[in-house]
Amino acid sequence: MERLKIYMAPLQGLTEAPYRNAFEKHFGGVDVYYTPFIRWEHGGLRRKDVRDLHPDANKVGHLVPQIIAASAEEAELILDQVVSYGYQEVDLNMGCAFPMLVKKGKGCGLLPEPERVRGLLQVVERYPDISFSVKMRLGYENAAECMELLPVLNETRLSRVVVHARTGRQQYKGVCDREAFLRFARECRHPVVYNGDVTTVEFLSELQRGMPFLEGVMMGRGLLAAPWVAIEYHEGAAWSMERRMSSLRALHADLLDHYVQTLEGGEKQLLTKMKAFWEYIYPEGDRKCRKKIHKVQKVADYTQAVFQLLSGY
Numbered sequence: 001m002e003r004l005k006i007y008m009a010p011l012q013g014l015t016e017a018p019y020r021n022a023f024e025k026h027f028g029g030v031d032v033y034y035t036p037f038i039r040w041e042h043g044g045l046r047r048k049d050v051r052d053l054h055p056d057a058n059k060v061g062h063l064v065p066q067i068i069a070a071s072a073e074e075a076e077l078i079l080d081q082v083v084s085y086g087y088q089e090v091d092l093n094m095g096c097a098f099p100m101l102v103k104k105g106k107g108c109g110l111l112p113e114p115e116r117v118r119g120l121l122q123v124v125e126r127y128p129d130i131s132f133s134v135k136m137r138l139g140y141e142n143a144a145e146c147m148e149l150l151p152v153l154n155e156t157r158l159s160r161v162v163v164h165a166r167t168g169r170q171q172y173k174g175v176c177d178r179e180a181f182l183r184f185a186r187e188c189r190h191p192v193v194y195n196g197d198v199t200t201v202e203f204l205s206e207l208q209r210g211m212p213f214l215e216g217v218m219m220g221r222g223l224l225a226a227p228w229v230a231i232e233y234h235e236g237a238a239w240s241m242e243r244r245m246s247s248l249r250a251l252h253a254d255l256l257d258h259y260v261q262t263l264e265g266g267e268k269q270l271l272t273k274m275k276a277f278w279e280y281i282y283p284e285g286d287r288k289c290r291k292k293i294h295k296v297q298k299v300a301d302y303t304q305a306v307f308q309l310l311s312g313y
């Protein structure tokens with residue numbers, strides 16, 4: 001049976017270029033990486049989004065920029081810049097559940113309104129040379145919404161539809177609704193990618209067997225927690241714990257090095273940035289060590305705590 005493609009999920013503040021580059025260098029096994037969403041704000045793109053998008057900053061094989069907009073007109077403003085960097089593929093975010101954006105009719109705020117989705121998707125026709133995917137949830141209030149959207153999705157030229165099998169109301173809590181995902185996937189004419197709580201090789205294999213029509217699986221927090229899962233799935237064999245940990249140490253060293261060189265807000269800013277990754281990385285690690293990582297105030301103490309955690313397995 002053909003293996004599933006693995007997509008790295010966009011995680012704002014985490015899976016930016018430094019993480020993606022370090023991940024591909026030290027682990028790999030991901031077929032396609034998505035950028036966190038790029039948005040139009042105060043009359044332009046955010047400087048950090050532009051930096052993250054720039055081809056010079058990106059070393060991974062296949063990168064898809066993701067944009068978030070409420071209308072085709074707003075999407076065009078962002079796309080003109082994205083396309084100017086030579087990207088030929090773009091993802092449209094219809095899944096973000098951040099209340100400020102939902103209120104503005106963006107992300108999963110669009111899902112209850114098929115006509116507004118139709119309006120946004122008109123942008124696809126305005127860029128005939130660009131291939132578009134959509135990343136969405138099952139709905140905002142409930143999973144009936146994605147079924148209502150099928151006609152407009154099916155009539156649009158899309159390269160794939162990625163579905164996080166939760167509603168916007170659920171945010172990241174509660175279980176993923178695999179039944180609702182299946183109902184949607186059966187009726188969707190585009191290649192479909194499953195997303196939500198995939199954390200192990202075993203789960204990937206189960207999805208491969210149970211949903212043979214899937215094009216792939218998108219993994220976010222699961223890959224941050226265990227970055228070896230994608231490559232072990234592709235290679236069909238588990239890495240030794242020693243190899244996993246030495247690669248994770250190398251990935252972390254590259255990340256830290258990058259942020260030491262680029263952040264200008266001193267030790268505090270650097271530690272805040274790095275500690276955010278430890279909300280997710282290697283949750284099975286020693287509890288005391290993990291606590292220490294979150295508590296330390298000095299970079300020297302931080303690196304020592306990380307070394308201790310990733311060496312004491």
Ligand SMILES: Cc1cc2nc3c(=O)[nH]c(=O)nc-3n(C[C@H](O)[C@H](O)[C@H](O)COP(=O)(O)O)c2cc1C
Binds near residue numbers: 035093172
């Ligand atoms: C901190 C954080 C940031 C996220 N940022 C984005 C984003 O920029 N674009 C997007 O489509 N989804 C975003 N998501 C959702 C993830 O891409 C993914 O759909 C979700 O985490 C479920 O997948 P997982 O269980 O594999 O993590 C974010 C999720 C988290 C936790």
